[in-house]
Amino acid sequence: MTTEPTPFDAGLTRLQQPILPLVRLVFLLFLTGPFEHLEELFAELPEEIEVGPTVYRNPAALLDPYLDLLRDLETVRDPAPAKQILLDKTGQPIDGLEALEAWIGQQILTRELETINSLLCRPCGCALCCVGPEDGMRQDFFEIPLQASELSQFALPRIDTDTSRITTALDNPALACQATEATLYHWQTGWSLILPRLSTCPHLTTLACRIYPERPEVCRRPQIFAYILERDRQEDLDTLPAYAVRNTVLAIWDCPYVQRFKAEIAAYAELCGLEPVFKENKG
Ligand code: SF4
Numbered sequence: 001m002t003t004e005p006t007p008f009d010a011g012l013t014r015l016q017q018p019i020l021p022l023v024r025l026v027f028l029l030f031l032t033g034p035f036e037h038l039e040e041l042f043a044e045l046p047e048e049i050e051v052g053p054t055v056y057r058n059p060a061a062l063l064d065p066y067l068d069l070l071r072d073l074e075t076v077r078d079p080a081p082a083k084q085i086l087l088d089k090t091g092q093p094i095d096g097l098e099a100l101e102a103w104i105g106q107q108i109l110t111r112e113l114e115t116i117n118s119l120l121c122r123p124c125g126c127a128l129c130c131v132g133p134e135d136g137m138r139q140d141f142f143e144i145p146l147q148a149s150e151l152s153q154f155a156l157p158r159i160d161t162d163t164s165r166i167t168t169a170l171d172n173p174a175l176a177c178q179a180t181e182a183t184l185y186h187w188q189t190g191w192s193l194i195l196p197r198l199s200t201c202p203h204l205t206t207l208a209c210r211i212y213p214e215r216p217e218v219c220r221r222p223q224i225f226a227y228i229l230e231r232d233r234q235e236d237l238d239t240l241p242a243y244a245v246r247n248t249v250l251a252i253w254d255c256p257y258v259q260r261f262k263a264e265i266a267a268y269a270e271l272c273g274l275e276p277v278f279k280e281n282k283g
């Protein structure tokens with residue numbers, strides 16, 4: 001029986017063939033082989049590789065978009081000082097290969113999910129991520145964290161005071177609720193766009209995001225998140241940022257494609273050897 005194509009097919013196809021199992025195989029081959037650079041290994045890959053139930057055709061081409069993220073693997077025999085601290089589930093530091101695999105895996109999964117989320121979001125015709133809370137929702141505002149370099153995309157009022165810079169939106173909701181329209185805030189943790197109740201992001205049009213190709217990083221990544229590692233600021237050591245190992249894929253239940261494709265997202269996480277976690281965020 002043939003099934004009708006749907007606008008979600010490209011995203012679903014990517015969910016069915018996660019890159020992480022292939023990346024893990026590359027790890028193994030690189031560590032046990034005579035390779036100095038990844039290109040040498042890629043050149044020796046066969047046209048087809050089977051990992052568990054997944055068949056990867058032209059694996060070198062599939063891996064190529066992640067080559068820059070895999071480069072750290074080339075330093076494994078002569079490691080540089082760590083740029084971050086990784087902690088296991090009991091809070092103990094991990095290092096060496098285990099830490100390298102978790103770090104590279106997190107970066108690769110994040111990039112892959114950015115593509116998958118974009119492919120699944122577009123056909124939904126939904127703008128939940130781009131508006132403040134509706135009447136009846138328990139929250140008074142939603143927060144969109146921004147990089148300092150992204151601020152110039154938003155010609156909006158700014159709150160950047162001694163008070164805002166020593167607190168966060170969650171710790172000081174009264175300050176975050178001071179805004180009645182979309183506003184940029186400078187918090188202790190950095191900048192964010194606060195969308196108060198019934199407000200909208202200034203870039204949202206009736207059709208879509210006006211700056212879609214250049215939209216902020218955080219707008220590219222909802223609502224299936226890579227959580228092999230989670231940032232843990234409380235454990236930062238001097239200038240080294242800390243991350244806790246979670247080994248999960250987090251999907252936010254408010255999103256229509258997460259609800260619709262729950263089984264496919266769970267299967268994706270399991271193929272990656274990660275636990276799928278579904279969580280409600282808004283409402
Ligand atoms: S920048 Fe675009 S994607 Fe991000 S919140 Fe605004 S409208 Fe939505």
Ligand code: SF4
Pocket residue numbers: 120121122124126127128129130222223254255256257
């Ligand atoms: S909730 Fe989901 S479908 Fe709606 S805008 Fe956000 S990512 Fe897209």
